Structure formats: structure tokens, C-alpha cells
Amino acid sequence: MLVPLEHVIALSAVIFGIGVVGAVTRRNVIVILMSIELMLNAVNLAFVGFSRAWANPTGQVFVLMVITVAAAEVAVGLGIVLSLFRNRDSVDVEEVSLLKW
């Protein structure tokens, strides 16, 4: 039995919403990065769902692309977090607001 496309989209939307809320509200940088990862994977899920629904493999190819970019993003993001922690002994984003008026 196939999972209907509506279900896939609904799950994707819920995960994406969780990701957005997490990215906007949490103060720990690590958690924010994880929330972004959630959003990316919600999109991946939608890609795969659509790909299967329309029998078009392009969506699945794109998912591989997104995973690659996500890996790179995490590498860079964690690098920034690491140097931030070394300099400030904290990973709280509220304390990193130097670029303002």
C-alpha cells in the first residue's frame, strides 16, 4: 500500500514548521543548526514524495544534492560554533549581537 502524497506533504510541513520554530526561538547555536537540518530534511521528504507521485526521478537526484550541501553547511556551521565557543565560552546567540547600530 502506497502512502498517499497528502500524508507525505503533511509530515514534511510539520517537520518544517518544527524546524522554523526551533531556529527562531532556541538560543543554543547547536540546536539552531539542528533545526535548520530539520527544515532541509523536511524539504527532502517533500522532494521524494513528489518524485514518486509523478514518477520523475529528478526530485530524488535533487535530494542527494541537498544532502551534500547540508553536510558542507554543517561542517562550516560547526566550525563557526567552535571558534565562537573558544572566544566567548558560550554558544548563546543572544550574546553574539556585535553587528548592530
Next chain:
Amino acid sequence: MVDAAAGVTETSLLRWIPFLPLGAAAIHGVLLGLVRRPLSRRGTIFLSCGAVLASFLISLFAFAELLGPEGPRVRVDNLYTWIGAGNFSAEASFLLDPISAVMILVVTFVGFLIHVYSIGYMDDDHRDDTGFQRFFCYLNLFTFSMLMLVLGDNLLVMFLGWEGVGLCSYLLIGFWYSDRWNAYCGMKAFVVNRIGDFGFLVGIFVLFWALADVGKPTVAFREIAAAFPQIADRMVTLPAWLGGAEWKLATLVGLCFFLGACGKSAQIPLYVWLPDAMAGPTPVSALIHAATMVTAGVYMVCRLSFLYAAAPGASAVIAWTGAITALFAATIAITQTDIKKILAYSTVSQLGYMFLAAGCGGYAAALFHLATHAFFKALLFLGAGAVILAMHHEQDTDKMGGLARAIPRTRWVFLVGVIAISGLPPFAGFFSKDEILLTAFAAHSVPGNTWLYGIGVVTAVLTSLYMFRLYFRTFHGATRLSPENFRRVHEPSETVRYPLYVLAVFSLFAGFAGFPQVYGDWLGIPDSNSLAHFLAPVLAGGLHDPGVSHGEELRLALLALGAATAGLVVAWWFYLRSPDLPGRIMQSFHAFWLLLHEKYFVDEIYDALFVRPTVWISDRVLFRSIDAGLIDGVAVNGTARGVQALAARGLKYVHSGLTQSYLFLMILGTVAIVGWLLR
């Protein structure tokens, strides 16, 4: 009138006449302005004089072709369609007919002689390194513009040349621009000419509008001439703010064009720039402000003769303006002491003669005087330049006198010019001036033509008087120089002298081109006035026959001769026989003398009426209030200050530096856009 379609031959020769000087000017310009490696003097001379000489030779060839037996009298060189829009097209093309043939010969021939003269004249100019080449660059550019003006096949090409000569005049008057006065004089010439150019442009617009209204939108001279009878008698109602009067179209257009001619050819009320234009180097005064550019207005009136023949009102205005200008300028010239100023006022006066002739329908007479005047006035200016060189740049005749012993060669050629302009036979000026006076005498269609003739004769007396006054005060009598300064006076170099000799020959013989039939009959020469016969096919009225019997014509000639002689005798009496007499007369008529000497205070009147109010409005209202106050103050700086204040008080707090708030705003924005797209 030449038929618009028949008798036209295509040729690709004409374009080289203006383009060779343009090429030389362009090479000079690139070397001076872009590459910054000026040519040597020898190279400059070779390039500039060579270009003008080649241009002259081509002109001569083209002229000879035109003379061919029964050959078509019109040649056209069509380069390309300049403007094409619907059924209107303006061609970039050149027209060679008898009028332009006479003009290009005068321009290239006198132009070449003056180029040669300039080699010697500018030789001692060491004010800046590149000045010599810059001078020749402008001179070539001027020659190009002038040739465009006279060769243009339509009003637009002519206007291009018209503006071009104005620009070159400005550049050359202010050639020694480090002296503020020279720069001011250049500016004055340019600004006064703008007023005339405005009239010229309005004339083109009104004429074009009327032609388009009858379905013949064109700017080409021959097509205008063919279509003009359809619109000549139309009535035009001026807008209410101009008085709302009804004008005949031909008169209105004619007067607009004549305003342009007044500016370029220095007629009342726009003559004031020409005397000040003498601030330029003397070859410039000779070429631009005596022989060629200032005659552009006369040329235009003759070119549009079909228009003026249909506009008796405008023609009468031209004749009267010319006559009054001739008299007015001649009276001023009598009291001046600067050698170039005298010649400048004399030029204004002679141009007045030409307009007098053109206004009375004697277009051929106007062009005849234009040509002879180009020779003898160029000769006089170049002679004056030779005197100025000899005197080490002294122009005041009060500080000369007795120079005949020091510079005899210059004296003799100068004397030829003086006799020619005074109108003593058989020199050129006698024939051309006589023809003008005859035309005025017989022009019964012009109101008050007897008065015009009278003014012409009085002006002839004054002309001879001020020219011989100039000659006697410069070359004869006791010298007013100190003995050691007198010993330093020297003849100028060969390149300065030879053009003078050539011009002297032409001042002597050019008059025979328009040898009147009344003498031709005696000598058994049929059609002796060859110039008039040559020009007749393209001028309105054809071979203008004044309708005066030969006996009457001879009496008039004798009267003109008497007038010239009277001037000569008075000048001799006043300035050689009893030199203290002028001073005594000056004492007893001091107020009158002052009026003349101060040029009727016209400059001062214009200054008070036009210049000061314009400067005041420009400075106080336009500059300080509108530009500095409104545009700079409110619009530009006001905007900047407003944005600055807004940002400082509120907007800057949006930039909290918190990445999450930016992210939140971004999401809000995305949601808003997606929501709007999905609505």
C-alpha cells in the same frame, strides 16, 4: 528660378571641399588633445595650408565644370540620408550652384592666403607651446564650417555650418584666453549670435510647419523654392501673447531669417559683438570677421532670394536696416583711433551696404560687393596686421604716423585696399558699390528708396573719409613715435607680405567681374557684367535690371565718384594739410564728438537694459534662490537630511544584530509573499 528636378548632376567631388580642412583639423585635434604630441611647425603648416590649398583647387575645378557650355548649372553631392521620417527626409548633401560657387571660391582662396599669412603672423607668438598648432586647428575647423554653410543643400546642413562658424569665431576671438578681456569678447560674440540663431531656428520651424501643412515637408532649398508659391501668401496669426496680429507668412519667415542674418552679419541691433571681436589675432579678424563668416547673413538672404522676393515688407526692413547700419557704423569709424576698430566698424558699414542691395532686390549686387569686399577688407586687415607687427603689437593710430618711410611695401598695398574700399575707379569697390547705389536708386518698390540712396551716398563720403583718415594718420604726416622706436619699425616677413600682394591684385581687378554694361557698351563688350549673368539663373528676379537709362546711370556713377573724392579731399585737408583742424572741430562740437567716439553709448545702453538685468536675475533669482536654495537646499540636501534624521531617530533600531530576529523577519516576509502569490 532653377527647376527642382531638371538640370541636376550628381557628383562626388564636392564633399572633399569641406572634408579636407575637416580632416586636417581632426588630425590636429587628435594630436593635441588625445595623443598630446604636437606636430612641428613645419608639419602644422604643411597639413593646414595644404588642406585648404587642395580644397581651393577642387573648388576651382568644380567652378570650371559649372562654367561649361550649356552644362547644367547645378551639381549635387548626396552623402546619405541624414534624417528620414515618413515622407520627410533631410539629406546630408552639398549643392553647387552659381551662388555657392562664388562663395566657395572666395572662402577657399582668401582662406588659403590668410592661412599663409598666419604662418608669419603667429610665428612670434610664444604664449604657449601648442598655440601655433591650436591656431591652425581652429582655422581649419572654421574653413570646414564655412564651406558646410555655403555648400549645404538644405537648411539643416546650412544651420550646422552656421553654428560651426559661430563656435570657431568664439574659439578664435578668445584665442589668447589667458587675457580675461579676450575671453569676454569671445563670449559676447557667442551670446549675441545666439539671439540671431534663435531667429534663424524659428524661421526654419515656421517655414517647415507651413510646408508640411500643404503636404510638402522639406528643408531642401530647391524643393522649398518650388513649393514656396503655395504658402507665400498665407496669413499667420501670432499667439495672443505676441500681440495676436495677422502676418503674411513670407514676411514673418523672412524677418525671422533676417534676425539670424543680423546676428551673424553684425547689423543693427546685433552688431555690437563685431568691434569687440577684434580682440582675436589679426588673421582671424581678416578671415572670419571681414571676409567670410560675417557675410554668411548676406549669403543666406541671397540663397533665400525667392522668399524675400515674395516678401516686400521683409525686404524693406532689410534695406532700411542695412542703410542705417551702414551710416551708423561709418559715423563711429570716423572718430576711432584703434586701427582694427576702424576696420571693424567699416566692415559693419560695408555689410550694411550689402543688405541695402539685397533688400532692394539686387541680390547679384550684394554678392558682388560681398566678393570684392572679401578681397579688399582682407587686404586691409592683413595690412593692418603687418602694421601691428611692424609696430611690435601697437594698434593705436595715435601712436603711429609717417610709417610710409619705414614700411613702404606695406604702405603701397594698404593704399590699394584704401582706394578699393573708398570706391575710386577702377578699383573693385567702385563697381560693386556703384551697383548697390544704382539698385537702391531704382528700387521704387521699397518705401523711401530715394532716402536709401541718399544714405548710401553720404556713407560713401564717410567711407572714403575714415579710410583715408586711417591711411594718412598711419603712414603720412609727422611721426608720433620716438626716434629710437621709429628705427625699430620693420617690414614683416615674406609669408606675411606675399598674401598682401595677391590680395592687392584682386582688390584692383576683381571689380571687372561685374563690369557694368554701361561701360561695356563703350568698349563693345556684350554681357560685360559676367558675374550678374552667371548668378542670374539662381536668383529671384534673374538678371536684375534696375530700369535706369545709361545717361542716368553715368550721372549716378559720377556722383558716387564725387562722393569718394570728397571724402578723400576732406581727409587730406584735415589730416595732412592742417592737422590741427580736427582738434579744433572736436573742441567746438565736443558733445557730438563724444557721442561718436563713445559709439553712441550703445554698449552702455545694452548693458543697462539687457546685460545687468539678466545677470541680476541669473545671480539672485535663478542661482541663489532657485538653484542654491530650492534645488540644492530643499531637494538634494533636504532629502539627505530627512533620511538621515529618520534613520537616526528610529530605523536604526531594526538592526539589532540578533540573527534570529533577522531570520524571523525574513520568514514573515516569505510568508507574506507566498500568501500573496497564493491568494
